[in-house]
Amino acid sequence: DVVLTQSPLSLPVTLGQPASISCRSSQGLVFSDGDTFLNWFQQRPGQSPRRLIYKISERDSGVPDRFSGSGSGTDFTLKISRVEAEDVGVYYCMQGTHWPWTFGQGTRVEIK
């Protein structure tokens, strides 16, 4: 199975400051059709996960543009340009290229 390793696992951030989460894959994630199915989810306390980014860098409708995704091959990054209070929660990367789909361990973002 593909192992996704996120870092850091805990990320205290000052309001208005940037944040960055890394997701490293044990295998390349390029699918046979050329797409890379690396997705990012946000899970606020007490809520279901919500997709933020799909295929590395495509932002979902309604997701603030302070969220961005980048990367290629086995190294991927989620960036928040200026953290707001509503961004508190756990962030997961997920790969949908190789069966079975797998998630990273999650990164907890909190306000300092």
Next chain:
Amino acid sequence: EVQLVESGGGLVQPGGSLRLSCAASGFSFSIYWMNWVRQAPGKGLEWVANIKPDGSEKYYVDSVKGRFTVSRDNTKNSLYLQMNSLRAEDTAVYYCARDSRAIAYWGQGTLVTVSS
């Protein structure tokens, strides 16, 4: 608006069975892959199973193979998960989720507790 509403969770003894349901609305259910994803208390997300739009292909994580069965009824816009031989480690919130390689929508989840 896409809505996924899970039901059927509860307390069950080890070795017991439970059937989860997911009622879908707000989209053409019959053309989408559907998934079950679970989250143990205080833990991360684990993809469990999914099923092709016409039900002809099903995939499972190794830990549930032979015990869980995913199915769907496109006439009722519903997804199911039959869980047999339940173990303590199956305790989790089970989410119904839409789409295949880039899961887009999630339900609110239903809690399954396996305990004596």
